[in-house]
Amino acid sequence: MIPRRLLAGLGGCRHASSSTSASAHYDLVVIGGGSGGLACSKEAASFGKKVAVLDYVQPSSQGSTWGLGGTCVNVGCIPKKLMHQAALAGTLIKKSSKLGWNVPDDVSHDWSTLCGNVNNYIRSLNWGYRVQLKDKAIDYINAYGTFSDAHTVRAVDKRQNERRITADHFVVAVGGRPQYPDIDGTELGITSDDIFTLQSPPGKTLVVGASYVALECAGFLTGLGYDTSVMVRSICLRGFDQSISSLVAAHMEHEGTRFLRNSSPTKLQRHGENEILVTWQAVADNSSVVEHTEVFNTVLFATGRTASTKSLGLESIGVQADTHTGKLIGSAECPEQTSVPHISAIGDVLQGCPELTPVAIRSGKLLARRLFAGSSEQMNYDLVPTTVFTPLEYGCVGLSEEDAIQRHGESDIEVFHANYRPLEYAITDIDHSSCYTKLVCVKENKQHRIVGFHFVGPNAGEVTQGFAVSMSAGITYEQLSSCVGIHPTCAEEIVKLHITKRSGEDASVSGC
Known part of the structure; x- marks a missing residue:
């Protein structure tokens, strides 16, 4: 019997396809049924290739499991956005008396x-x-696959039935699973794999971590009315623009989320019925370490994710992986191709790849076209837009201000920025003090090429998507500012930008 700990992170359903045989050969076998793997398999099938998808979900430590579609569909983007929307609706309901509602x-x-x-x-x-x-005649095999040699996978289903599958090409698209801190009592906590299917309300909740997963979960929990704290070891939203990250956190604090800064948990203990006693250490302003304890109903760990590759047998067939993250290392010429030429990797499992669903989908489709349709088009991992769905959303494309200065030098960077007030916040008195946008530009040929776009405000994802297209086309600040804005919208604030950080002028809310 396969130990549970080996059945790592391949999103799946509960029943194997009856169309597969005990031994079969395919043009392509995709290991992992998330967004990237499904897109790749369907694209390959459209070229008349014989394709199979292997998919299996290891239950979380709390017993959570789910169906076909991977992290995004089951325990990521989709449920997160729906709960975020529920929290926003609650905030608006409570503020709507000034709009005439009783x-x-x-x-x-x-x-x-x-x-x-x-x-x-x-x-x-x-x-x-x-x-x-x-419909596309793709064999769906609800079984856990491990490589027995470079062209053969051993697939074992939940009933321990085993089959041997061979293929000309393999794509590893197994994604990742949350990791736990190395402290006593972690079995008492949950992760984002569990929060969306809790049978009982979470109650007073501690979110450990400061990633986008941590802040998004803490944000909707606060919005739904739960006493929520975020434990931050160092900084919020590492890898994002830090001046923007501070605004996101400030808005969350204003809305009621408590932040425990410079803090790390050391132990969790059961404390009465449905309660957990958390012990943590906090670094004070004088650099002394102070120990604290507090009781919570739920502790949610959001301290990073690890690629689910270590039990696939990849090392034995020569596929190189990062020893720390477990992510597979691609080639310089083709990032998705591993050190074994006929084995590729896409999505969150690939080293250097943004952990975003649309990235996995597009790279999967392009890979299938290169393998089976004679295409040479590679995935462009630059200028990938994303949005953090915190209570005040944060959308961005390209470089942070810090990265732009490091890459191009401070003297060649110009930052246009402004605070603004969304009209929809005006009467309802929703806090707008963190609403802000900026363009990070590189000076070139007497113009300013936009290399970083940052927007904090309502509907940030919708706003960011359109500007991402223009940035892919190499738009300059001069071209952007020549556009006429749509009034009254939040997006118009971007084409109105005219104050630079260098000038020192006040970037506060202003009229037309």
Whole structure:
């Protein structure tokens, strides 16, 4: 029997396809049924190739499992955005009396109703993916695959039935799973694999970590009415623009999320029924270390993710991986091609690849075209847009201000910026003090090429997507500022930008 710890992170459903045999050969076998793997398999099948998808979900430490579609669909983007939307709706309901609505003082939220509806929607997506695979004659094999040699995978299903599968090409798209800190009592905590299917409301919650996963979860929990704290060891949103990250955190604090800064947990202990006693150490201003304890109902670890590759047998066939992250290392000429030419990797499992669903989907499609349709087009991993769905959303494309200065030098960088007030916040008195946008530009030929776009405000994802297209085309500040804005919108604030950081002028809210 395969130990549970070896069945690492391959999103899947519960039943194997009856169309597969005990031994079969394919043009392509995709290991992992997330967004990237599904996109790659369907694209390959469209070229008439014989394709199989292997997919298996290891239950989390709390027993959570899910269906076909991977992290994004089941325990990531989709449920996160729906719960974020629920929290935003609650905030607006409570503020809407100034818009003329008669809102009772005792407005409440029902956790089980939200979770039930979210997970019913996810199950409909799981079913849809299975139907798509069947329609394209792709064999879906709900089994855990390990390489026995470079062209052979041993697949074992939940009943311990085993089959031997060979292929000309393999794509590893197994994604990753949350990691736990190395402290006593972690079995008492949960991760983002569990939060969306909790049977009972989370109650008073401690979120350990300061990644986008941590802040997004803490944000919607606060918005849904739960007493929520975030434990930050060093900085928030590492890898993002830090001046923007501070605004995101400041808004969350204003809305009621507590931040425990310069702090790290050291121990979790059971404390009565449905309670956890957390011990942590905090570094004080004088650099002394102070120990604290507090009781919470739920502790959610969001301290990073590890690629689910270590039990696939890849090392034995010569596929190189990063020893720390488990991510597979691609070649300089083709980032998706591993050190074994007929084995490729896409998505979160690939070293240097942004951990974003649209990136995995596009790279998977392009890979299938190169393998089976004679294409030479490579995935462009530059200027990839993304949005952090915190209570005040943060969208960005390109370089942070810090990275731009490091890459180009401070004298060649110009930053245009402004605070603004969304009109939809005006009457409702929703806090707008963190609403802000900036363009990071490189001086070139008497113009300013935009290399970084940053927007903090409502609907940041919708705003950012359009500007990402223009940045891919190499737009300059001069071209952008020549556009006419749509009034009254938040997006128009970007084309109105005219104050530079270098000037020292006040970038506060102003009129037309």
